[in-house]
Each structure stands twice: as structure tokens, then as C-alpha cells.
Amino acid sequence: MREFSLPALYEVPAGASLPLLLDRNAERHPAEPVMARRAGAAGWADVTATEFRDQVRAVARGLIASGVEPGDRVALMARTRYEWSLLDFAIWYAGAVTVPVYETSSAEQLAWILADSGAVACVTETAGHRAAVESVRDRAPACTLLWTLDAGEEPGAGAVEALTRAGAAVTDEVLEQRRDTLGPDSTATLIYTSGTTGRPKGCMLSHRAFLADAGNVVRALEPLFRTGHSSVLLFLPLAHVFARLVQVACVMAPIRLGHVGDIKTLTEDLASFRPTTLLGVPRVFEKVYNSARAKAREGGKGGIFDRAAGTAIAYSRALDAPGRMPLGLRLRHALHDRLVYRRLRAVLGGRATHAISGGAALGERLGHFYRGIGFTVLEGYGLTESCAPTAFNPWDAPRIGTVGRPLPGSSVAIAEDGEVLLRGDHLFSGYWNNEAATAEAMTDGWYRTGDLGSLDDDGYLSLTGRKKEIIVTAGGKNVAPAVIEDRIRAHALISECMVVGDGRPFVAALITLDEEFLGRWAAEHGRAGLPREELLADPELLAAVQEAVDGGNAAVSRAESVRAFRVLPVPFSEESGHLTPSMKLKRHVVLKDYAGLIDELYGA
Secondary structure (H helix, E strand, O other), rough: OOOOOOOOOOOOOOOOOOHHHHHHHHHOOOOOEEEEEHHHHHHEEEHHHHHHHHHHHHHHHHHOOOOOOOOOOOEOOOOOOHHHHHHHHHHHOOOEEEEOOOOOOOOOHHHHHHHHHHHOOEEEHHHHHHHHHHHHHOOOOOOOOEOOOOOOOOOOOOOHHHHHHHOOOOOOHHHHHOOOOOOOOOEEEEOOOOOOOOEEEEEEEEEHHHHHHHHHHHHHHHHHOOOOOOOOOOHHHHHHHHHHHHHHHHHHHOOOOOOOOOHHHHHHHHHOOOEEEEEEOOHHHHHHHHHHHHHHHOOOOOOHHHHHHHHHHHHHHHHHHHOOHHHHHHHHHHHHHHHHHHHHHHOOOOOEEEEOOOOOOOOOOHHHHHOOOOEEEEEEEEEHOOEEEEEEEEOOOOOOOOOOOOOOOEEEEEEOEEEEEEEEEOOOOOEOOOOHHHHHHHHEEEEEEEEEEEEEOOEEEEEEEEEHHHHEOHHHHHHHHHHHHHHHOOOOOOOEEEEEEEOOEEEEEEEEOOOOOHHHHHHOOOOOOHHHHHOOOOHHHHHHHHHHHHHOOOOOHHHEEEEEEEOOOOOOOOOOEEEEEOEEHHHHHHHHOHHHHHHHHHHO
């Protein structure tokens, strides 16, 4: 077994807990902005460390007064917004456990999470969410308390206001006694895994796990977490562990944190908030690149953009090469910086120099493109069970194409069969009410991720796929779908790609198209107004999709390459049952629903 570890940069103190971060911030940085709330279309209103601490304490009092006891589970169903962070810390301050629920969850998913967690209370965002909870209350009898953030137009009717009023009589002594019931090994949250197969499992993450992970991230990426300077605009769902860990890291630093609940306004929000660091998933960075390229082509400047992109990639690659940067490349890079790169950075708010990306592979070419324009995307790797990042690229020594080195204070190992194993204080405590699943996931203190990968001599981790997703063709060839799927999906036209071929004579793929770029393609090629069925069968469109497939095939051997594909009439979605709330493919559902089409690919 090959293993690599790094010494801890942060040790969790005895008696530590997440709400104590707020008291520390109010003491050390009382007037420092730690949050920013939307203040209408005009901009943002800062919330100081003292103000945030006091608002959290007021809501926590309300939870206590309403009957929430230490260790009780409180569900939180809302989009990413300021109140999400406020309630999360208030639940912790009251000694309770947060159970995040995606606001897109179905009634069945909601019923399962509320019932399995035994949640005694639920805070929803809208009347629609509240109605969904009401509809499953008979299946979650413990859930007797229900509040709604946006409870109509009546002033003071919302959850925050109602809880603040309810807790007015709760004394500081009672509140602090409740806070002090917590310790590092108390459970902070139950996060239900997306469940690509079977029912989601409640992943128990302790205060220690969050503090160890966030503390070591903040220390290792110190230039990105400078109090009084740095800021993050959070637009990923806070129901996901990645966004949640970043929330904690921002409070721990502390730095200014803003929230965006609707990515349709993201461009305007970036321009007004002007963050110094972004976080996202590869699809976000792919869309930024593809949109910029499409707009350049529409304006007759496609050639300039492509030359600038090529220069950025070459410049980034040269940064990793021995010797001096060629003078000609430096001059071309300076020219394109004035013409193209600074405009792209302006789209990202104008101040951001780095981003943290996780969830899937960004791709080497895009990684070099972004670093070449002066915006370095640091890829990382983690799971719910590892409290998000368990590896990430150093800010000063990224190795593009890898997911970086282990979190300080943790270990990464590669088992004999290539599986990635993890160990450290940031790991989960187990699955809620599921000892069998916990035992299956752990071996001698190591968490078995199910991912396949390799470590180089410097400890940088590269991922190659999932053990359970390996396809074995009829010819006996093992194929890891992630490599080629990620490459195909990077094309502007492609939304999703799923490789098939288990037990078949060759590899094929099911492909869905990006609705925005499909419309652009149709307009550019004189196909606007065509019925969708005719458009998807258009030979020129299929040739463009074939280009995307050819680009993916270039990354793999001939035996692993996609020989045939079908464009599906509608995208995969959470509503269709083909994607999890975190946008992962439910492969078994796709295989079942499109079994006939897959047979057609092989002439069956």
C-alpha cells in the first residue's frame, strides 16, 4: 500500500466547538465584516463579527425556548442565503444538530430524511417547502416544530423574527450552558449522501471534523483567507458539504462571506460583491469559458479569443517547465492580457485570483487556460465522509491535472487494487443508525472511498474513476468512464455524457445537450425555429457532437474509445430521477430507463 501524509498545521483544541468561533471573532475582531447580506439590487450590507454573533445567539435562544434539546436534529431546507448560515450556527449554539435538505428534494426524499434523522423541527424557506413538509408529517412524527423563512408579507412573520421573539426570556446563562454541552466529538450535522444507489445514508460529521478540515485549509491556503482583505461569494448549495465547509472556513479565518441563491444573477452578483476567491464545480468554469468563447465568435472575434486561449495555455505550461519563459510568449501573453484576459477576470468580479474546484475533474487544458489568464483554479478532492476537501492543490505549487496533496494532518493511501483510502480527524463518525454500512466503509481506521487513483512521489493525487463504475467490455478491457466522460462533457454543446459497454463488444455513450448552447448553435447555423426532433437529428449538429466525442477519445486508448453515441431528446435532471441533488449521474437509473436505446446502439 502506497501512503502519503502531511503534518497538521492546525490542531483542534480540547473543548472546542463551532459556535465558539463566533465568540472568538466577536472578541478579537468585533467590527470586522464576516458576512454580507443582499441590500436590494444596489449592493451588499456588511454584518460585523459582533452583529453576527448576537443574531445567532438570539435565534438560538428561540430554538431553546421552543423546546429543542441538546443533540436534537433540526432540518434546514432552503437555498443558499444569509439566513442559512445564521440558522446553521444558531442550531449549533443551541447544542443541536443540523440536517440539511436540498430545496429541490422530492416529497419521498424529504420524508426519508426527516423520518430517518428523527428531526424534531424543520426550517423551510418558502410556503411551498412548508407544504411539502406538511404533506409528509405523518411519516415523520417527531417533527413537531416548523418555521418558514419567507412566511408571506406580514412583517415579523418569518422564522428568524419568530425565533428571536420566542427566545427573548432565555438568559445568557442558559444559552451558554447549552453551547457548552458541545465538544469536539459532538455531532454537528447529519448530511444525507445523494444516494446514486439505494436510500441516502446520514453521514455524521463532528465539530472536530469541521474544525480540523477548515483549520488546516485556512492555514495551508493562508493567502486566500486574509482577514480584512479576502472574501468569498458562495453560490453552491449549502446543503452540500463542500459549501458548508467553506462557510466554516470563512468564519474561522474570519473573512467576508456572501451568499447567492440563484445563479441566474451570478454575473451581476460577482460584479457587485467582487470576491477575491471563488469556489465551484468544473461545470461552472467550463460554462464561463464556453460562454466567453461563444460571445467572441458572435462578435466576429473568435479568432482573437482562440489565439488568446492558446497563448494562456502555453504560458501556464511554460510556468512548469525548466528554464526561462520565452520572450515571444511573454510578449504575446502581455498583449492578450490587455485585449482579452482582463475582461475575463472582470466577469469573475475583477479581484479574484484563485478558485477552489471540486466534485469532478476540471481537465488539464482548462486548468492551464485559467492559470494563464491570471486566475488559478486549485482542484481538490473530497467526499461527504471526509467533510469535503481531503486533498487540494497548494496555492503556490499547483500541479494541474491532479487533485493536489493530502490535507495537512491527514493521510491518503492507495490500496493494492488502486482504491483511494483516507485517514484523519476530518473523517465522519459513521452512518446514522447504520452500523453495517459504517463497518463496510472502514478498514483498520481507513475510509474506503470507492475511488481509484494514484500518488506521485511528491504526494499529489490523481484520480482515474470509481471502482463500481468500471466497465468490462466483452473483450475483457477495463474502462474507467470518468476520464472520457469528463473530456466529452467539456465541449460547449454537451451537458452530460454517460459511457456504457459493460459486457458489450465496444464502448458507447448516451449524450445530452446543453440547452443554452444548443440554442446558440441553432441560431449560428440557420436552424433556429426547427422542431426539436429535427434539430437533434441534424447531420451538422451530430457532426459537432462527434467532434466532442473525438476530443474525449484522444484521452484514452482505442479499446476504451467511444465508437457510437446517441443524443437523448431531453437532458438528465434531478426531476427525471437521473441526477442526484449534487448533480451526479444515477447510472443504474439511466441504464434501466434507456435499456432499449442502449440495445439499439449495439444492434440488439
